[in-house]
Amino acid sequence: MSTEPPAKFFVNRGIVSSRTDIHHLLRPLLKQTVSYRYYRGRELVDHGTGWVERIVVDHPDVSTFFTPLSICLNIDSFEHLEFETRIDQLIAYALVQGDERVVIEFAPVAAPGEDRFAPRQLEFDTSGFVQMELLGLQIEDGASGRGPAGQGSTGLGSAEPGSAEHGSAGAGG
Numbered sequence: 001m002s003t004e005p006p007a008k009f010f011v012n013r014g015i016v017s018s019r020t021d022i023h024h025l026l027r028p029l030l031k032q033t034v035s036y037r038y039y040r041g042r043e044l045v046d047h048g049t050g051w052v053e054r055i056v057v058d059h060p061d062v063s064t065f066f067t068p069l070s071i072c073l074n075i076d077s078f079e080h081l082e083f084e085t086r087i088d089q090l091i092a093y094a095l096v097q098g099d100e101r102v103v104i105e106f107a108p109v110a111a112p113g114e115d116r117f118a119p120r121q122l123e124f125d126t127s128g129f130v131q132m133e134l135l136g137l138q139i140e141d142g143a144s145g146r147g148p149a150g151q152g153s154t155g156l157g158s159a160e161p162g163s164a165e166h167g168s169a170g171a172g173g
Helices: 019-029
Strands: 013-016 033-040 043-056 071-074 080-085 091-097 100-106
Touching: 013 019, 019 043, 019 080, 019 091
Parallel strands: 043 071
Antiparallel strands: 013 080, 033 043, 033 100, 080 091, 091 100
């Protein structure tokens, strides 16, 4: 008869106290933008949005911190992790230490008043670029404005109306 308890398993929600399991559950947040809410008891103390820079374990000299620029999570800073799957299939995490808890959720960035989960077209900011149109060199022949043999421009620019390049029957030269 085995005296070791069987490994635990969780489906869509649970309370996890194993440091290894907490680390595995939090790993998808690495290099992601998340929203966080810090509670002391039932009171919301602070909140924000930041980028998960590091997730560490077995480094008691590394602190857990939350800032808008960077978030570092040290698994050893917390007693346990509570997690549940939301209706949109994303996971809400609550890291707990005593009566303090930090709730972390994946937070796609969106404009104010816009649904952050709505599908949208990828955008490319062209404000730092200049558009230029290059036209070919045009050589004029006298008053007719036609190049050699009445062919119009010798460059790659636009053809004159009625010229052979437009396929007009009245063109000649």
